Amino acid sequence: MNRAAAVCVAAALVSVAAPAVTAGAQPALGAVAAVGAAAAVTPRIDLKVLVVDDGGSSVDALVAELTDTGVPFTRIDLRDTARPVINAAFLADTVDGRPRARYQGVVLPNENPFGDGSAEAAALAAYETTYGIRQVDAYTWAHPGVGLDYTDSGGYAGMLDGTPAAVTDAGRAGPFGYLAGQVLFEDNSTLIPESYGYLGRPRPGYTSLVDAPVEGGRASMVGTYEHDGRSELVVTFGYNRYQRQFRLLARGIVDWLTQGVHLGQSRNYFSVHVDDVFAPDARWNPDLNCTPGDIDCAGGADAGNDIRMTAADAAYAAQWQQSRGFTLDMVYNAGAGEEWKAEHGAADALTDRLVADRAQYRWINHTYTHPFLGCVQDVSVVPWKCSTDAAGATQWVSRSEIAGQIRDNNDWAAQKGLPVDRTELVTGEHSGLKTLPQQPVDNPNLAGALSDTGVRWIASDNSREPVQRAVGQAQTVPRYPMNVYYNTGTAAEMADEYNWIYTSAADGGSGICENNATSTCLPAPLDPATGYATYIVPQEARTALRHVLGNDPRPHYVHQSNLAEERILYPVLDEVLTTYRATFAANTPIVNLRQRDQGVELARRTAWDKALADGKVTAYRIGTTVTVKAPVGVSAPITAPEGTRKQMVIGTAVWGTAYAGTRSAWAGPELLQSGVTLKLPS
DSSP: OOTTOSOOOOTTOSSOOOOOOOOSOOOOOOOOTHHHHHHHSOOEEESOEEEEEOSOHHHHHHHHHHHHHTOOEEEEETTOTTOOOOSHHHHEEEETTEEEESOSEEEESSSOTTOTTOHHHHHHHHHHHHHTOEEEEOSOOOSGGGTBOOTTTTOEEEEOTTOEEEEOHHHHHTTTTTBOSEEEOOOOOTTSOOOEEEEBOBOTTEEEEEEEEETTEEEEEEEEEEETTEEEEEEOBOOOTTOHHHHHHHHHHHHHHTTTOEEOOOOOBOOEEEEEETSOBOOOBTTTTBOBTBTTOTTOOOTTOOBOOOHHHHHHHHHHHHHHTOOOEEEEOHHHHHHHHHHTTTOOHHHHHHHHTGGGSEEEEOOSSOOOOSBOEETTSSSOEEOBOTTSOBOBOOHHHHHHHHHHHHHHHHHHTOOEEEEEEOOGGGBTBOBTTTBOSOOTTHHHHHHHHTOOEEEEETTTOOSOOEETTEEEEEEEEOSSOTTOOSHHHHHHHHHHHHSOGGGTSOOGGGSOTTOOOOSSOOOTTTHIIIIIHHHHHHHHHHHHTTTOOOOEEEEGGGGSTTOTHHHHHHHHHHHHHHHBOTTSOOBOOOHHHHHHHHHHHHHHHHHHHTTOOEEEEETTEEEEEOOTTOOEEEEEETTOEEEOSSSEEEOSEEETTEEEEEEOOOTTOSSEEEEOOO
């Protein structure tokens, strides 16, 4: 990059833009006489982040990370002419005679978005120096003003797609110690530029945390710049909230910004529900382009062509779990299995094998025979509609029938010794819950049946209802559907159905992708022999990993058919687990929750987010003491360094659970306490 030029960027960028250029030195700090006054009394630092937003994708990504983690923040939009002025009074004041810093960290779009000589920049610099507050420069270019040489001095400026960046020794010893080493930049398409950035050689005061190879060595793209009594985290590549390279670094950026002490917590969650266990699943027909036996397939039933696991498939599932250190949730229909058994000589080696290995899995009630539990379906038309009585009122599956399906499945499990949690339920097709467009409301009998049977957590389809909600006394747990279809047992079947959905009518597909705003068409149909392995598996693994890296506890779901025949689910799961474990250090394992714990996590987050939005959370740090007060009944998520202890009524106890190099937990005050008090290590 020429020193006389600020930025040179390809105009075809899709995912991110080049940063605004703010050449010139930082403004003078100005008067910092407050340092002496603040030193006399240990200041209070509120646990909240200030975000200065210019509308760019990099700041948006950091806002998403703060939101998902549960970190409170104030957002100032530079494009808003009525925004508050950032001055000394905005940044700090006095509470109970003690100096207070209102923000524990500052996120800026770049090192100086206000312009040279700005009073706001001077106020921020003085504030950061006075209170030891850190600053993140969300996206800037390599130049001496951020502690880097220009890119024409042994650096690089340009596309970063597929770049094998890596965490340095300083990064592993610092905020990115949860990563194993490499930070591989995405390169999902050779046709679309996805990332742009600058790699620069460090100058004095700059410590590289993430670097990448350049001609003649390596140069930095993330690092800390210590100067004038201030600390900046400098990021010199563009990103958005979805890209894997950002998701890998996001946790460390927040921990560095907050010096390891903040509200909120984050985990990498992954769990997989296998629906229809014991039951057979209908098979996709490539000639009819539908699934015989489904109510919307004019071909009728296809007797004897269903897909069902065998005892060998069950043995393989148990062995796979053990080898991969991962537990599947078996979502079972005992009655459907008993019906299959009665039709096949009263013997069922699959059930015998799964029951023998029952302790190796988690088990979830999927109702006894998998009926539709919403309105009574009228299948004489396609698509189906809800049946009505003579007066035009919708006919509903009864409360007793719903409760009977739940109880019968539980009773069968008890007889077989399956370790079932009766508070968890997955209904067939998520039925009973509203199903648009035919059934815009829940079955009014559903909530009562759930109460009758003790169900507290009922699964919903995240593609329809991504937000947890109440169903009587129960709460929904949204699940991600994986694009490994219930009606396929082979890779060729998967590729054929995928082609039907995702190719244009001109290419022999359904054309659905052409008329759906949330979908795109494949440029050409997948090869039935190779398309599943070369395209669908990597695509589904990327999608699942995006959820894993997004602090998202929602489960994924597939079907028992995907563990049968060619066992097509395993390549997807293997890629997710292999990629994850090669990327993260041992201190950051995948967290594999069961459904009730996922429901509890989502409910806690909802209550926490509301408390923050209502301004009912008070949290601050004075020296090595952290105080957090939330409304009664609301647990607070708190992250703190190793060595932190929680103040009890008498003495202290080790704080939280270790994860990714810090300790964190949901917590409320102990008996006779009004808030949570933590004692940080010296």
